[in-house]
Amino acid sequence: MSASPKLSMAFQLFDEANSEDPNTEIYKGEEFPKELLYAIRMTDTLSRFAPDASETLQLAARCQHICRWKIPRDAYEMNRVGYLRWREELKKFHVQKASEILAMVGYGHDVIQEVQLLLLKKQLRKNIDSQTLEDVVCLVFLQYYFEQFANKHSEEKVVEILQKTWGKMSADGQKAAVGLPISKKVAVLVKKAIS
Structure with a gap:
């Protein structure tokens, strides 16, 4: 850039x-x-x-x-x-x-x-920059902040938040999320949320 x-x-x-x-x-x-x-x-x-x-x-x-x-x-x-x-x-x-x-x-x-x-956060899905920003917000959350969040909440709430996060992302964002360097614990929760 x-x-x-x-x-x-x-x-x-x-x-x-x-x-x-x-x-x-x-x-x-x-x-x-x-x-x-x-x-x-x-x-x-x-x-x-x-x-x-x-x-x-x-x-x-x-x-x-x-x-x-x-x-x-x-x-x-x-x-x-x-x-x-x-x-x-x-x-x-x-x-x-x-x-x-x-x-x-x-x-x-x-x-x-x-x-x-x-x-x-206007025009998500309609504006490519809005969607890309949302994808980046979700990727940063998943890579750097999600595990700390998960440690403070029940698995049910964590899975629900993950599903909402996943739903906000584009297909490219979801693909990038699957490749993030995350812990095994987070990977298990992500798999549970998106399956």
């Missing part, structure tokens, strides 16, 4: 914002701000899954969770309604934060609007 000067500057500003995350994660012996690591994983996964990704898709992948910690899950009711409200507020917040940075870098209205559409 090629990087224009604007893209490089936007990545730098996204990363600076995510570097302020007080939550950290250890990866390969190094401590990272959690959302910075997530953003890097999104870009790395996109570059493998869709090496010819458009600039707007690259931007959306990098800022998918920008400053996510500022709207914590526990600020909303711990039920399905609260979860859905939290997700909607997060989407709006990510759009606002990303749009401010993109405008600062000098991107025009059309690019900003396209990134907004992608972050809002």
Whole structure:
């Protein structure tokens, strides 16, 4: 994937914002701000899954969770309604934060609007970039975060979440998911969910 000067500057500003995350994660012996690591994983996964990704898709992948910690899950009711409200507020917040940075870098209205559409998860299945972003989100979740999630929940819930995740993916995304480097435990759960 090629990087224009604007893209490089936007990545730098996204990363600076995510570097302020007080939550950290250890990866390969190094401590990272959690959302910075997530953003890097999104870009790395996109570059493998869709090496010819458009600039707007690259931007959306990098800022998918920008400053996510500022709207914590526990600020909303711990039920399905609260979860859905939290997700909607997060989407709006990510759009606002990303749009401010993109405008600062000098991107025009059309690019900003396209990134907004992608972050809002609009036109899944209809828009190839929206679907590719969703595939990458699912691949990152399965490779890096699913096992930790699975350890906290019942097998029934885990299988249900896996089935929903699988259903959001394209055939290419599902094919890539089968080839992910995952543990035997996760592989068994995936097989159970998709059989």
